[in-house]
Amino acid sequence: METKKLAKTEIKKAAELLKNGELVAFPTETVYGLGAIATNETAVKNVYLAKGRPSDNPLIIHVTDLEMVARYAKNIPKNAEILAEHFWAGPLTIILPLKEGILPSVVTGGLNTAAFRVPNNQDTLALIKEVGEGIVGPSANTSGKPSPTSAAHVLHDLNGKISAVLDGGVSEIGVESTVVDLSIPDVATILRPGAITEEMLNSLIPHVKMDEHFLSEKEKPKAPGMKYTHYSPNAKVYITEATPESFLAAINWAKAQGMSIGLLADKEILALFQNQVTATFELTTLHNIKLATKRLFEGLRALDEQNVEVIFAESFEEIGLGVAFMNRLKKAAGGEEFGGGRG
Incomplete structure (x- = not known):
């Protein structure tokens, strides 16, 4: 069909x-x-x-x-x-x-x-x-x-x-x-x-x-999209603080692992690193949350089509529309932020 x-x-x-x-x-x-x-x-x-x-x-x-x-x-x-x-x-x-x-x-x-x-x-x-x-x-x-x-x-x-x-x-x-x-x-x-x-x-x-509770895979949801891992591309997603220093550390860590890298970030961030990674997608410019929200799922899909192994995605403050944006990004990343043992 x-x-x-x-x-x-x-x-x-x-x-x-x-x-x-x-x-x-x-x-x-x-x-x-x-x-x-x-x-x-x-x-x-x-x-x-x-x-x-x-x-x-x-x-x-x-x-x-x-x-x-x-x-x-x-x-x-x-x-x-x-x-x-x-x-x-x-x-x-x-x-x-x-x-x-x-x-x-x-x-x-x-x-x-x-x-x-x-x-x-x-x-x-x-x-x-x-x-x-x-x-x-x-x-x-x-x-x-x-x-x-x-x-x-x-x-x-x-x-x-x-x-x-x-x-x-x-x-x-x-x-x-x-x-x-x-x-x-x-x-x-x-x-x-x-x-x-x-x-x-x-x-x-x-x-x-x-309701701040994220459901585990065994719990029964009352509404769609309540499970923790959701909206996920094939590539591994890491939430990354919206600073050049954080993205540089993330890129260097992924390069050391031999990973192909995708960046989902502000135009200003991409201008600094686009020649150091496999693929980029312009999420927004000047940290515009409305535009970033509109482009989030499109960006995850576009980077997946470039067959990158890891995506570093820019985070936003959780106020107003940023709450919805970060809810989806956290689920796409399974809650994982770049940091800790990485970088």
């Missing part, structure tokens, strides 16, 4: 494929999602098979509005209404308790809750409206690898495994949505950071807390 690349004028064709139980990847402002109709158990199982994704990892359901959420969720709390009003359509996922038997357990990972989001992409909203039901949408990549931010990334990982990808260009944000758990009354917990920050949520509803 060859995966078709569909233009935005072919939304009806994409919808027909979904209605027939096929898998179609779709664009969002965060990353590309791998779509199947949420109530089609066979199609959803095929999502796991195409990705090679663990079946205990729950899926986010993409919907058009809070009214569609109400088809599946019960007792939608006031806090969910407040957040939906301010941040939908947008990069916020809300976990809510489900009506009994409304969705196959393969969607929820066996939980009695589910995650919902309204993506800020007009083509995908039109697709969901055309289908008339919620669409699951985990990242459209091989499980555990960097998430896709373009149709080309989807085809790299899933060509021949899914029916089509709806091409919507490059994702604007570049990392997955913030996930907030509202399934317990009067409790709001961020399970995955994203572009909607803790400060933004706390400005609207009280007592929002970040």
Whole structure:
């Protein structure tokens, strides 16, 4: 099977494929999602098979509005209404308790809750409206690898495994949505950071807390992306302090090991070392966190294609969007920073 690349004028064709139980990847402002109709158990199982994704990892359901959420969720709390009003359509996922038997357990990972989001992409909203039901949408990549931010990334990982990808260009944000758990009354917990920050949520509803716990491989997640090692390229990734001295020490250490080296860093850092390494990718310039976040997954993929053995990736301060950036980078690196016994 060859995966078709569909233009935005072919939304009806994409919808027909979904209605027939096929898998179609779709664009969002965060990353590309791998779509199947949420109530089609066979199609959803095929999502796991195409990705090679663990079946205990729950899926986010993409919907058009809070009214569609109400088809599946019960007792939608006031806090969910407040957040939906301010941040939908947008990069916020809300976990809510489900009506009994409304969705196959393969969607929820066996939980009695589910995650919902309204993506800020007009083509995908039109697709969901055309289908008339919620669409699951985990990242459209091989499980555990960097998430896709373009149709080309989807085809790299899933060509021949899914029916089509709806091409919507490059994702604007570049990392997955913030996930907030509202399934317990009067409790709001961020399970995955994203572009909607803790400060933004706390400005609207009280007592929002970040869950700092990274799950081990044996623990059962309540939301996607909670396991410690995730978003990882084939090359070994080390988080590296954003100074010339740290990058020089890292490069010298890797050279002593005979490793081929990739740098994922600021333009100013790359200018100093680009002739000393195998490959580079310009993450940003002048330490711009918004641009760095948009380019993170693209950069990890690009350096992997250069067959480097080690990637030294620039770190950012964990404030604002930097929390989401570092969350993804730490998981890509398995938490390893350059230092300690290295350099």
